[in-house]
Amino acid sequence: MTDSAMQPPAARATAGAGTAIRTEDLRKTYKTPRGDVPAVRGIDLNVPSGELFGLLGPNGAGKSTTIGMLTTLVLPTGGRAWVAGIDVVADPVGVKRRIGVVTQNNTLDMQLTVTENLEFRSRFFGLGTREATRRAHQLIDAFGLGDRRKAMATDLSGGQARRLLIARALVHRPEVLFLDEPTAGLDPQTRVNLWDILGVLHDQGQSILLTTHYMEEAEALCDRIAVVDHGEVLAAGTVDELKDGTGADTVITVRYEGEVPDGLAADTGLAGRPGVGKVETDHDRIRVFASEPDGVLGELVAAGARAGLTVRDAAQLKPSLETVFLNLTGREYRE
Amino acid sequence: MTSTTSTMTPPAGDAGRPAAAGASTGPAIAALITEAPVPQPTLAKTFAAMMAREFRVLRRNAVGTFTRAVMQPLLFVFVFTYVMPKIGGGFMFGGASTAAGAAGAAASSVNFATILVPGLMASMLLMQGIMAVTFPLVMEFSWQRTIEDRALAPVPIGVLATQKIAAGAAQAFIGALIVFPIVLVVHAAGQAPHVHVTNWPLLVVILVTASLLTASLGLLLGTVMDPRKMQMLFAVILLPATMLGCVYYPWAALHQIRWLQYLVLINPMVYMSEGLRAVLTPGSAHMAMWAILTVLVGGTVIFGYLGARTFTRRVLN
Numbered sequence: 001m002t003d004s005a006m007q008p009p010a011a012r013a014t015a016g017a018g019t020a021i022r023t024e025d026l027r028k029t030y031k032t033p034r035g036d037v038p039a040v041r042g043i044d045l046n047v048p049s050g051e052l053f054g055l056l057g058p059n060g061a062g063k064s065t066t067i068g069m070l071t072t073l074v075l076p077t078g079g080r081a082w083v084a085g086i087d088v089v090a091d092p093v094g095v096k097r098r099i100g101v102v103t104q105n106n107t108l109d110m111q112l113t114v115t116e117n118l119e120f121r122s123r124f125f126g127l128g129t130r131e132a133t134r135r136a137h138q139l140i141d142a143f144g145l146g147d148r149r150k151a152m153a154t155d156l157s158g159g160q161a162r163r164l165l166i167a168r169a170l171v172h173r174p175e176v177l178f179l180d181e182p183t184a185g186l187d188p189q190t191r192v193n194l195w196d197i198l199g200v201l202h203d204q205g206q207s208i209l210l211t212t213h214y215m216e217e218a219e220a221l222c223d224r225i226a227v228v229d230h231g232e233v234l235a236a237g238t239v240d241e242l243k244d245g246t247g248a249d250t251v252i253t254v255r256y257e258g259e260v261p262d263g264l265a266a267d268t269g270l271a272g273r274p275g276v277g278k279v280e281t282d283h284d285r286i287r288v289f290a291s292e293p294d295g296v297l298g299e300l301v302a303a304g305a306r307a308g309l310t311v312r313d314a315a316q317l318k319p320s321l322e323t324v325f326l327n328l329t330g331r332e333y334r335e
Numbered sequence: 336m337t338s339t340t341s342t343m344t345p346p347a348g349d350a351g352r353p354a355a356a357g358a359s360t361g362p363a364i365a366a367l368i369t370e371a372p373v374p375q376p377t378l379a380k381t382f383a384a385m386m387a388r389e390f391r392v393l394r395r396n397a398v399g400t401f402t403r404a405v406m407q408p409l410l411f412v413f414v415f416t417y418v419m420p421k422i423g424g425g426f427m428f429g430g431a432s433t434a435a436g437a438a439g440a441a442a443s444s445v446n447f448a449t450i451l452v453p454g455l456m457a458s459m460l461l462m463q464g465i466m467a468v469t470f471p472l473v474m475e476f477s478w479q480r481t482i483e484d485r486a487l488a489p490v491p492i493g494v495l496a497t498q499k500i501a502a503g504a505a506q507a508f509i510g511a512l513i514v515f516p517i518v519l520v521v522h523a524a525g526q527a528p529h530v531h532v533t534n535w536p537l538l539v540v541i542l543v544t545a546s547l548l549t550a551s552l553g554l555l556l557g558t559v560m561d562p563r564k565m566q567m568l569f570a571v572i573l574l575p576a577t578m579l580g581c582v583y584y585p586w587a588a589l590h591q592i593r594w595l596q597y598l599v600l601i602n603p604m605v606y607m608s609e610g611l612r613a614v615l616t617p618g619s620a621h622m623a624m625w626a627i628l629t630v631l632v633g634g635t636v637i638f639g640y641l642g643a644r645t646f647t648r649r650v651l652n
Binding site: 030068071072073074075092093096097099101103105106107108109110111112116120121122123124125126127131135138139141142143144170171172173196197200201203204205206 | 360361363364365366367368369370371372373374375376377380381384385387388391392395396479480481482483484485486487488489490491650651652
C-alpha cells in the first residue's frame with residue numbers, strides 16, 4: 001500500500017462535518033415471560049461530529065441498550081436513530097462500516113493472537129492482507145502492546161485486553177467510536193492511561209460516544225453529557241451547564257438517628273432563605289440545595305436538636321455531577 | 336507512514352509508567368487517525384476474510400481436531416474388519432452379510448468393510464459439522480458474547496450465518512477426506528472393502544451437499560442449545576443419529592424391521608450414509624438417488640434457513 005491510499009486529514013475533517021449521532025424518541029422494550037420491560041423510554045440525542053459525548057447513569061439506566069441500538073445490535077421498538085447520517089434500522093451495514101465499537105465484555109477473538117485479532121478485523125473491513133498487517137502493527141505500537149504481539153488473546157491482562165479492544169475498534173478509522181463502560185473494572189493507573197488515549201483521539205477530531213457510571217470519568221473526559229436514569233435522559237449539556245441548570249450549587253445532607261418528623265424542614269427556616277433552593281426530606285435525612293451554603297449545616301443540626309434528634313452524619317457536596325444527579329432524581333447516585 | 340512508525344516511542348507496559356505512557360504514545364495514537372488506510376469493504380472481501388480466519392484457526396488446531404475425530408472410525412474399522420474376522424473366523428459378519436444379502440441379490444457379496452466405508456465417512460461428516468459449528472457457537476453466545484465481534488463486521492447478520500455454515504462444511508469435508516484412506520486400508524486379509532467410483536462429479540455433489548447439511552444442522556443446534564445441556568447433545572442427537580443412521584448397515588437391510596426402516600427416514604444421517612454408499616460402493620444396496628439428493632439439498636435449505644433465523648434473532652436483541 002502507498003501513502004496515496006491514506007486520506008489526507010483535511011479531507012477527513014470536511015467529511016466528518018455534521019452530525020455524528022442523532023436519535024428521536026428512541027425506545028426499546030424487551031418482551032419477557034414476565035411482561036414488557038422498558039429499557040429505554042424515548043431518548044433524544046444530538047451529537048455533532050468531533051464531540052466526545054457521555055451517557056452517564058447508574059447500572060441498569062439503559063445506557064448499554066442505547067449504545068446497542070446505535071451500533072445496530074439491538075433493534076429499537078420505537079423512534080429513530082441515525083449514526084453518521086445513516087438510519088440504524090434501514091441500513092445497519094452502512095452504519096457498521098462507519099463505526100468502531102468497544103464492547104463492555106471482552107469480545108476479543110480468543111482463538112487468535114493479538115496481531116491476528118487486528119489483522120482479521122482489518123480484513124473484515126476490506127483491507128488487503130499486507131495492508132492489514134501493517135495497520136495491525138501500527139495499532140500495536142501505538143497502544144503499547146509491542147511485547148504481546150504473538151500472545152493469544154486469552155493471555156492478556158485486563159488492561160491489555162481493553163487496549164486491544166480499543167485498538168481493534170479503530171482499525172478502519174471509524175467516523176464514530178462507541179465505548180461501553182471503557183474503564184469499568186480497571187485499576188486507576190490503567191484508567192488514567194485510557195483517558196489519555198481517548199483525549200488524544202478526541203483532539204484529532206474523532207467523534208466519540210461513551211457510556212460510564214463513573215461521575216469523575218464523565219466530568220474529566222466529556223464535552224457534553226446526558227444524564228440517564230430508568231431509560232430516560234434527565235438532563236443534557238456541558239458539565240457547567242448541568243451544574244448551573246440545577247439552580248443549586250452545593251448539596252448539604254444531614255442524616256439523623258431516626259425518621260425526620262413532619263415540620264422539621266419548616267422548622268429550620270431555610271426554605272425561602274436567599275441562596276437556598278430546595279429543602280427535601282427523605283426518611284431519616286434532610287437535603288438542602290444551596291448556592292450560599294454557609295450556616296445551613298448549623299441550622300439543620302440545631303433544628304434536629306430541638307426535635308430531640310441526634311445527628312448521625314452530615315455531608316456537604318461541592319457542585320458536581322453528583323449534586324446534579326441528586327437534584328434531578330432526589331436519589332443519591334448509586335454506582 | 337513508515338517514518339512515522341519508526342519514530343514511535345517504545346511501548347509502555349501495563350504496570351510501567353501509565354502517566355507517561357499517554358504522553359509518549361500520544362503522537363502514535365494521533366497517527367492512527369491521520370494516517371489511517373481507507374477501507375473499502377465489500378461483501379465478498381469480508382466473507383473471504385472470515386473464511387480465512389476460520390482456516391487459520393483450523394490449521395492451528397488441526398492436529399488435535401483431526402486426531403480426536405479420526406480415533407473413533409480408526410478403532411472401529413480396526414476392531415470390526417481386522418480383529419473380529421481374525422478371532423471370530425467371520426461368524427459374526429457372515430451374519431451381517433446374510434442380513435444385507437436378504438435385502439437383495441446385489442448385496443449378498445458385500446462384506447462389512449464395504450458397508451463401513453461410506454457409513455464411517457458420513458459419521459465423520461456429522462461429527463465434524465457439529466463440532467465445527469455448534470460448539471464454537473454455543474461459546475460465542477454464552478460467556479462474553481464474543482459473537483458481537485463478528486456481528487459488527489460490515490455484512491448483514493444472515494451472511495454471518497451463511498459463513499458459519501460454509502466454514503463448518505469445509506471442516507466436515509476435510510474430515511471425510513481424511514477418514515477415507517483409513518477405512519480403506521485398515522482391514523484383515525481378504526476383508527478389503529469394494530470401493531468403486533463410477534461417477535466422480537456425483538461423488539463431489541454428495542460430499543458437498545452432505546457437508547452443507549451437517550453444518551446447517553450444526554448452526555441450528557448451536558443457536559437453540561442451552562449451553563448447560565451440551566452433554567445432552569451426544570446422548571440425544573449424535574448417538575441416535577449415528578446408530579440409527581445406516582452407518583453400520585445399509586438402509587435396504589432394515590426391511591426385516593419395517594417399522595424401523597420407516598422410522599429412520601426422519602434421520603438426515605441416513606441420506607448422508609446412503610448417498611455415499613451409492614457413489615462409493617455401488618455394489619451394495621442403497622436408497623434411490625432422487626430421494627438422497629432431495630433430502631440432502633432440501634435439508635440443507637430447511638436447516639440453513641431455520642438456523643440463520645434463530646441465529647439472527649439471538650444476535651440482534
